[in-house]
Amino acid sequence: MSVPYADALAGTAPRSHWLDSQDAPAARPALTEDTTCDLAVVGGGLSGLWTALLAKERDPSQDVVLVEARTAGWAASGRNGGFVSSSLTHGLGNGAERWPEELTELERMGVDNLDEIEDTLRRHGIDCGFRRDGKLWAATAPHQVAEVRSLCELAAAHGRTIDFLTRDEIRAQVDSPTFLAGALDTEGYALTDPARLVWGLLAACLRTGVRVYEHTPVSTMRDASRGVVLHTPYARVGARRVALATNVFPSLLRRLRLYTVPVYDYVLTTEPLTADQRASLGWAGRQGMSDLGNQFHYFRLTDDDRVLWGGYDAIYHYGNGLRDELDQRPETFAKLAEHFFTTFPQLKGVRFSHAWGGAIDTCTRFTAFYGQAMGGRVAYALGYTGLGVAASRFGANVMLDLLSGRETARTRLRMVRSRPLPFPPEPVRYLGVELTRRSLDRADRDGGRRDLWLRTLDRFGLGFDS
Structure with missing residues (x-):
């Protein structure tokens, strides 16, 4: 039996469109000699890179070492959709359910964090296609129209402006026969090329004196009299303080391993659209988009006018399955292709250039949680649930605040001081x-x-x- 749209998927490159670039930097050498430092950062994704860079900006004199098991950004940080959300709570609705008394402050902090990201990119000359083009939500089922209105009302109640769009108004923005209504947030969203963001932050870290070692996985972490010792294949790192930024991968703190599960998300990108295909969509504002299903799609234009189309399936594999071969899932790619052409029938005949997947970490409260271990010498942030491109910078600041031992506006938040319930054991x-x-x-x-x-x-x- 033939698979619908199989011809559109024929010949796709099985890797992230973002990482499939000649701009990728050469890998940094592995750590091969014992070393000591003031701060060791474990993990070279966005969370770890933000932590290292912010640490040097807080105190340029401190010695910061970052170790990465493979190469910077190879996992979720280089495979996501490039949506940069100001939300620190995985959306207004989730924040209102969990921390209603803090939500106005959390929304303000989130927008400030987004502004600070933009400022950091400007100061360090990081060219990653960062644009404050905003976000459109599309209602594609009748019951979702009321949900869109509720979103706009909730935003207004907490100091944010999200505009309701009628069917005609959203189709004037982006044309699809499936759109029944929508909402537009012009303040709280940006888009970026996530791989170029990672590589730009890596370069900034190196310029500020961070010592970066790639292909250096940490096998164990032990408490020591004057700090913490990290064991890697060839050498040890002795650090006064440690920030754990491993997110989806098994934590070096075993007690945290029940708090997150790895969930696989899958993405397609089309070949670059022709001028006529591009005109058939409208999309002059180039906003990021998603629909409002529980199983939702997210989609956007890239700088070279491809459509990135991802989401819907969220696949958990028994026993916290986390393997390279799970990055490809043909049945999900076929489903995504079918949904794509249902949403944009005017693009019939377009082919997909890249098809990839990767794991994100989720927790039972859908947004990051934070904490300390080993007498306050170790801090962690994890559980971003797919909304970590911007929130990872906030999490980096939280970890540095915790390691400093000083109370801040961030560490006073109940969101920061609380922890989700763990997932039950298998089966x-x-x-x-x-x-x-x-x-x-x-x-x-x-x-x-x-x-x-x-x-x-x-x-x-x-x-x-x-």
Whole structure:
């Protein structure tokens, strides 16, 4: 039996469009001799790079070492959609449910964080296609129209402006027969090329004196009398303080491993659109977009006028499966292609150039959590649930605040001081995730009505989301 749109997927490159670039820097050498430092950062994605750079900006005299198991940005930081959201709570709705008394402050802090990212890129001359073009949400089912209105009202109640768009207004922005209404946020979203962002931050770290070692995985971490010792294949790092920025990968603090699960997300990019194809979409504002399903799609234009189209499936593999071969999932790519052409039938005949996947870390509260270990000498931030491009910078500041031992406006937040509930052990974990995915799919097809299972999860503030 032939697969619909298989011809559009023929010949796709099985790797991230962003990382498939001649601009990728040469890998840095591995650590081969024992060393000491003031601060060791474990992980060379956005979270780790922001931590190292901010540490040097706070105190240029401190010695900072960053170690990365492979190369900087090779995982989620170089594979995401390039959406830079000001939200620190994985959206207004999630924040309102969990920290209603703090949400106005969290929204202000999030916008400030986004402004500071833009300033950092300007100061360091980082060219990563960063644009404050905003974000469009599209209602594609009748019940979602009310959800869009509620989003706009919730934003207004917490000092933010998100504009409601009628069917004609959103189709004037981006034309799709599936769009019934929408919302536009011009303040709280930017777009970027995430790989160029990583590489730019890496270059900035090196210029400020951060010592970066790639292909240097850390196997164990132990408490020492004057700090913390990290063991790598060839050498040890003795550090006064350590920031853990490993996110989806198993934490060096074993007690944290029940708090996150790896979820695979998949993405397609088209070949560059012709002028006529581009005109058929409208999209003059070049905003990032997503729809409003529980299993949602996110999509945007790249700098060279490809359409990036991702999301919907969120795949958890039994036992916290985390393997390179899981980066490719043909059944999901076929599903994404079908949904793409349903949304944009005017692009029939367009082919896809890249198809890739990767794992993100999610937790039961859908947004990052923070903490310390080893007498305050180790700090961590993890659980960003796919919204970490900007929030990782906030998390880096939280880790540095915690390691400094000084109370700040960030560390006083209940969001920062609290922790999510852990996931249950296997096989209950897998069964619970699968049951939740099926219930979410059923809710999308049943006017948004949530069944008993989802209502029970809601009551306890738990869940699993695409």
